[in-house]
Every structure is written in structure tokens, then in C-alpha cells.
Amino acid sequence: xxxxxxxxxxxxxxxxxxxxxxxxxxxxxxxxxxxxxxxxxxxxxxxxxxxxxxxxxxxxxxxxxxxxxxxxxxxxxxxxxxxxxxxxxxxxxxxxxxxxxxxxxxxxxxxxxxxxxxxxxxxxxxxxxxxxxxxxxxxxxxxxxxxxxxxxxxxxxxxxxxxxxxxxxxxxxxxxxxxxxxxxxxxxxxxxxxxxxxxxxxxxxxxxxxxxxxxxxxxxxxxxxxxxxxxxxxxxxxxxxxxxxxxxxxxxxxxxxxxxxxxxxxxxxxxxxxxxxxxxxxxxxxxxxxxxxxxxxxxxxxxxxxxxxxxxxxxxxxxxxxxxxxxxxxxxxxxxxxxxxxxxxxxxxxxxxxxxxxxxxxxxxxxxxxxxxxxxxxxxxxxxxxxxxxxxxxxxxxxxxxxxxxxxxxxxxxxxxxxxxx
Ligand code: F6P
Numbered sequence: 001x002x003x004x005x006x007x008x009x010x011x012x013x014x015x016x017x018x019x020x021x022x023x024x025x026x027x028x029x030x031x032x033x034x035x036x037x038x039x040x041x042x043x044x045x046x047x048x049x050x051x052x053x054x055x056x057x058x059x060x061x062x063x064x065x066x067x068x069x070x071x072x073x074x075x076x077x078x079x080x081x082x083x084x085x086x087x088x089x090x091x092x093x094x095x096x097x098x099x100x101x102x103x104x105x106x107x108x109x110x111x112x113x114x115x116x117x118x119x120x121x122x123x124x125x126x127x128x129x130x131x132x133x134x135x136x137x138x139x140x141x142x143x144x145x146x147x148x149x150x151x152x153x154x155x156x157x158x159x160x161x162x163x164x165x166x167x168x169x170x171x172x173x174x175x176x177x178x179x180x181x182x183x184x185x186x187x188x189x190x191x192x193x194x195x196x197x198x199x200x201x202x203x204x205x206x207x208x209x210x211x212x213x214x215x216x217x218x219x220x221x222x223x224x225x226x227x228x229x230x231x232x233x234x235x236x237x238x239x240x241x242x243x244x245x246x247x248x249x250x251x252x253x254x255x256x257x258x259x260x261x262x263x264x265x266x267x268x269x270x271x272x273x274x275x276x277x278x279x280x281x282x283x284x285x286x287x288x289x290x291x292x293x294x295x296x297x298x299x300x301x302x303x304x305x306x307x308x309x310x311x312x313x314x315x316x317x318x319x320x321x322x323x324x325x326x327x328x329x330x331x332x333x334x335x336x337x338x339x340x341x342x343x344x345x346x347x348x349x350x351x352x353x354x355x356x357x358x359x360x361x362x363x364x365x366x367x368x369x370x371x372x373x374x375x376x377x378x379x380x381x382x383x384x385x386x387x388x389x390x391x392x393x394x395x396x397x398x399x400x401x402x403x404x405x406x407x408x409x410x411x412x413x414x415x416x417x418x419x420x421x422x
Contacts, residue, residue: 025054060373086363191378203380238317
């Protein structure tokens with residue numbers, strides 16, 4: 001089935017852009033979904049593509065008469081404040097939008113009964129915020145009634161809403177867009193995909209991911225040193241990432257000290273893991289394991305869901321620690337296990353320089369998209385370009401690691417672990 005990559009607009013663009021840009025992007029410009037030669041040939045001259053992001057020469061909203069609102073939802077993520085700052089600066093200085101509200105505590109901030117009064121955002125308010133992790137707006141998990149949220153936006157005469165968040169947030173944004181469609185409102189809703197998990201479809205990299213990978217290097221190095229510091233040492237590091245193994249995978253390759261990485265996409269049997277570990281201990285006298293929090297849920301079944309509808313994952317890290325200790329105990333092979341769970345520390349840090357660049361460009365392109373009247377979309381990166389992705393496509397599923405692809409091959413080449421763990 002071919003997907004619909006078209007982006008909805010709230011109306012015709014009639015205003016000239018106030019931007020001094022040498023590179024206005026033409027509406028017909030696109031970025032191929034599959035950039036390989038074989039993919040192009042398979043598409044027989046009609047390759048599917050995503051709309052290219054960037055400033056438009058004609059815009060829909062009159063900047064001087066427009067009001068913008070922004071909201072951050074879900075878990076913390078490095079770069080939230082960078083995106084807030086970028087949105088405010090580009091709206092204010094490049095387009096001249098001077099009424100910008102920062103909605104408090106996620107979608108709660110769009111429901112009047114919570115009484116979370118919005119923050120008035122100006123360049124002075126956001127000037128220094130990118131230097132800190134967290135979000136100056138606060139956040140919350142869970143959906144709210146789209147009809148109440150649209151009432152709020154209508155009452156406050158908001159023209160464009162920027163939703164900074166992951167999968168759950170963009171699902172909420174989609175519900176808001178649908179309610180607006182029903183009411184025939186010309187309000188733009190533009191998403192900035194945020195998550196350390198990097199699990200958003202049609203976007204190569206979400207902001208915060210790179211920082212989380214960088215922050216994971218500290219515990220992995222610690223685990224390696226601890227494991228090597230004793231005879232038969234085994235260091236185990238558990239990393240976040242929910243049901244996708246991107247953080248664990250990238251952190252493993254970056255570190256090059258890891259001997260076994262377990263991710264949700266690769267099922268494993270304890271027997272195979274023990275056999276591999278025993279061989280490693282007998283030959284090298286130490287081992288480092290990285291386990292993604294979503295790995296091995298067949299051994300520690302998840303228990304219910306959280307407010308955002310995400311599975312409450314079983315604790316595979318502690319399970320493994322116990323199972324490995326017991327196994328080597330039974331084999332009369334003395335080992336020392338050092339277990340490290342850096343938990344939230346990898347996501348509460350300020351963004352790395354590279355993530356900050358991504359955040360600025362995401363924010364900038366989100367503003368261009370909103371000013372040109374686009375809606376029901378998120379900004380992402382595809383084949384190295386910023387693109388517009390229909391929100392309904394982005395939230396259809398979660399991005400996972402293709403274990404038959406070259407990224408996973410790099411993991412096998414880097415760690416030396418067997419491909420098949422069952
Ligand atoms: O989605 C981001 C994330 O940090 C996941 O990696 C992790 O499983 C989850 O959020 C933790 O969320 P909470 O803030 O609800 O504990």
C-alpha cells in the first residue's frame with residue numbers, strides 16, 4: 001500500500017514572507033523516501049517522497065497579528081529548552097510574532113480546569129535556558145480531552161501550536177488537529193519530535209538521542225573499569241530506550257568496550273547468554289554487558305501501562321544480575337558482578353553541541369512550517385534533509401532496529417557477540 005505523504009494546509013498563503021532568505025524552499029520540492037539506486041529503479045519513475053522543510057516565500061499567517069503557543073510533554077529529554085528558545089527567537093526576530101505563550105505541564109496546560117497560567121515567552125525569558133537540561137515549561141504524561149484543549153486554544157485566539165514531544169505527544173497533537181478540522185479552524189499544529197529513545201518513524205534522529213548516548217559512555221566506562229579491576233569481573237549497564245534498542249546499540253558501538261548488548265529487537269535465551277559469557281570469562285577474565293530496558297521482556301513480563309499508555313517494563317537489568325550470579329555460583333566459578341543503572345541521568349542533561357544544532361534547526365523549520373499554514377505534521381530529518389512528515393504516519397508505529405541491517409552488523413563486528421542468541 002502506498003502511504004499518503006501529503007501535508008495538510010489551513011489555507012492559501014497570501015502574505016509575503018518577512019524573511020531575508022536566499023533559499024526559499026519551493027512547495028514542490030521533496031526528499032526521496034528511498035535514496036538508493038535500486039529503490040529508485042523499483043519505484044519506476046514515481047518514487048515516494050516527503051515534502052522538504054524550509055522557509056516559504058509566501059506565508060499564511062500575518063506575523064504581526066498572530067499568536068503562537070508551545071508545549072512540552074512526556075519525559076524529560078536533552079534539548080527541550082533549546083527547542084523552546086529556537087521557536088521563540090525565530091518567531092520573534094525573523095517573523096515578528098510577538099505573542100508567544102509557553103503552556104505549562106504538558107497537555108494539562110491546555111485544559112482550563114488545571115489553572116496552569118501560561119508563561120509569557122520573550123527573547124529575554126529564553127535567552128539562557130538552553131544551557132540547562134529539563135524544560136522551563138514543565139511537563140506531564142498522558143492525554144487530555146481534545147475538545148477541551150481546542151476550546152482553550154480558541155478562547156486564547158492561538159493561531160499556531162507547537163507540540164514538543166514523543167509518540168504519545170504527537171498522538172495527542174493529532175487528536176487536536178482532528179478536532180480543529182471538525183470545527184473548521186485555521187490553526188496550525190506542528191510537532192517537534194523529542195525522545196532519547198529515537199523511536200519516531202520517518203525521522204532519522206530525534207533530538208536528545210545523541211546526548212543520551214554520550215551520557216551513557218560514563219556508566220559503560222565505569223562498568224568496564226570495574227570489571228577489569230577484579231578477576232572474572234562482569235559489568236552490567238542498563239539503559240533506557242523503551243521498546244527500541246537505539247540507545248543501547250549506539251552507546252555500545254561508541255564505547256567499543258561492550259562484549260554483549262541485549263536489545264528488545266533480539267530475543268535471547270539465558271542458556272545462550274550464559275554460554276557466551278562463560279567462554280568470555282574463561283578467555284578474557286572480564287565482560288561488559290549493556291542491556292536495554294526493553295530487552296528480554298519474555299523473561300520479565302511487563303506489568304500494565306503508564307499514563308501515556310506505554311508498557312511498564314519488567315526489570316531485565318536486575319533479573320540478569322541475579323540470573324548471572326546464580327549461574328556462575330552453580331558452576332563454582334567465582335565472579336564479581338558490578339551493576340550500574342544510570343536511569344534518568346542520561347536524559348536530564350543539557351544537550352550536546354550536535355543535539356543543540358539539531359534542536360535549533362528543528363525549531364526553525366517548525367516555525368517556517370507553521371507560518372506557511374501547514375498543520376498535522378512533524379518536522380524530521382530524512383536522508384540528511386529536514387522534511388515535513390504527516391503526524392498520522394509518524395505515530396503509526398515505533399521505529400525499531402532492523403537486525404538484518406548494517407547497523408546491527410556493526411554491533412556484531414564491534415562486540416563479537418553471536419548473531420543468534422536463542
Ligand atoms: O521515552 C523516554 C523515556 O526516558 C524512556 O527511555 C523511559 O522508558 C521512559 O521515558 C521513562 O519514563 P518516565 O518518565 O515515565 O519514568
